[in-house]
Amino acid sequence: EKFHILVTRRIPNAALNILKERCHVEQWDNDDVMPSKQLVEGVKGKDGIFCLLTDKIDANLLDIAGKQLQVVSTMSVGVDHIDLAACKERAIKVGYTPNILTSATAELTVGLLLATSRRIVEGVQAVKEGTWGTWKGLWMCGPTLEDSTVGFFGLGRIGQTVIERLRPFGVKSFIFKTSNKKTKEFEDIIQARGVGFEELLQKSDFLISCCALTPATTHIFNKVAFQKMKSTSIFINIARGGVVQQDDLIEALQKKEIRAAGIDVTTPEPLPVDSPLLKLDNCVVTPHIGSATETTRTNMAVLAANNLINGLNDMEMEAPYML
Ligand code: GLV
Numbered sequence: 001e002k003f004h005i006l007v008t009r010r011i012p013n014a015a016l017n018i019l020k021e022r023c024h025v026e027q028w029d030n031d032d033v034m035p036s037k038q039l040v041e042g043v044k045g046k047d048g049i050f051c052l053l054t055d056k057i058d059a060n061l062l063d064i065a066g067k068q069l070q071v072v073s074t075m076s077v078g079v080d081h082i083d084l085a086a087c088k089e090r091a092i093k094v095g096y097t098p099n100i101l102t103s104a105t106a107e108l109t110v111g112l113l114l115a116t117s118r119r120i121v122e123g124v125q126a127v128k129e130g131t132w133g134t135w136k137g138l139w140m141c142g143p144t145l146e147d148s149t150v151g152f153f154g155l156g157r158i159g160q161t162v163i164e165r166l167r168p169f170g171v172k173s174f175i176f177k178t179s180n181k182k183t184k185e186f187e188d189i190i191q192a193r194g195v196g197f198e199e200l201l202q203k204s205d206f207l208i209s210c211c212a213l214t215p216a217t218t219h220i221f222n223k224v225a226f227q228k229m230k231s232t233s234i235f236i237n238i239a240r241g242g243v244v245q246q247d248d249l250i251e252a253l254q255k256k257e258i259r260a261a262g263i264d265v266t267t268p269e270p271l272p273v274d275s276p277l278l279k280l281d282n283c284v285v286t287p288h289i290g291s292a293t294e295t296t297r298t299n300m301a302v303l304a305a306n307n308l309i310n311g312l313n314d315m316e317m318e319a320p321y322m323l
């Protein structure tokens with residue numbers, strides 16, 4: 001007897017083939033989000049769900065799915081779209097895709113650091129619009145990573161890899177937010193210094209948000225936080241839009257309370273084209289493409305497929321999210 005599963009999006013064939021070999025697959029074969037009406041219908045009677053970070057998997061949906069539901073496998077490292085407590089209560093296993101997207105996401109982070117500091121997008125725009133004029137001594141200048149202090153809010157797999165990628169740039173010091181006093185060993189290994197949130201805000205020339213979105217991190221970057229940052233600082237967010245109070249970020253950028261921002265995540269996604277964020281020269285917005293390399297996306301899909309199959313067969317998942 002084969003398992004019945006729902007796949008909520010078009011996914012790489014390598015992963016779909018794994019699923020189709022072992023399960024009855026119902027798929028939303030589309031590049032757009034499965035509408036909630038179809039999602040609600042689709043989960044009914046399924047043993048497993050293969051979902052994306054854009055699908056809200058809440059307690060209500062789990063109940064609609066029914067008691068046979070055993071596994072929710074997401075093709076993402078973030079799990080904030082899944083009600084984890086509700087899964088735990090119902091003994092539903094959750095799988096996710098850590099590690100394999102770390103390098104890709106760290107690369108994009110470096111890209112955003114360079115795009116914002118060296119004003120690459122603004123410069124390209126000027127060339128296209130014909131406002132370049134000539135080589136000018138003071139035009140399109142920005143800060144440099146060399147000798148700077150780069151701060152991290154969240155220093156997990158991705159943050160630590162960003163540090164490794166940035167070492168050749170000659171960064172002066174790496175700092176990260178910690179509330180834990182016993183970080184000496186970790187500090188020595190990673191060659192970064194743990195500081196409190198205030199100090200992180202005050203000392204960072206570049207401040208990178210790469211934490212998980214949880215109740216504790218929701219809107220942590222708000223008006224008060226931006227006002228404590230250097231007016232020359234650059235803010236990068238590759239985590240989740242919800243970490244930022246977005247209206248406050250817009251105001252901070254408009255008033256030049258901070259110098260610039262590079263963000264791969266917004267609220268909402270997609271960002272409406274008339275958002276004030278997109279009117280700002282000092283903001284670079286990318287469309288949540290941190291993990292978007294060809295190999296990484298295929299690997300994520302295959303890992304999520306294997307997680308689902310193993311979970312359904314009561315075998316150990318390669319990447320179980322510990323509930
Ligand atoms: C991307 O944001 C992910 O969570 O995988």
Ligand code: GLV
């Ligand atoms: C810049 O192109 C220089 O030659 O300094």
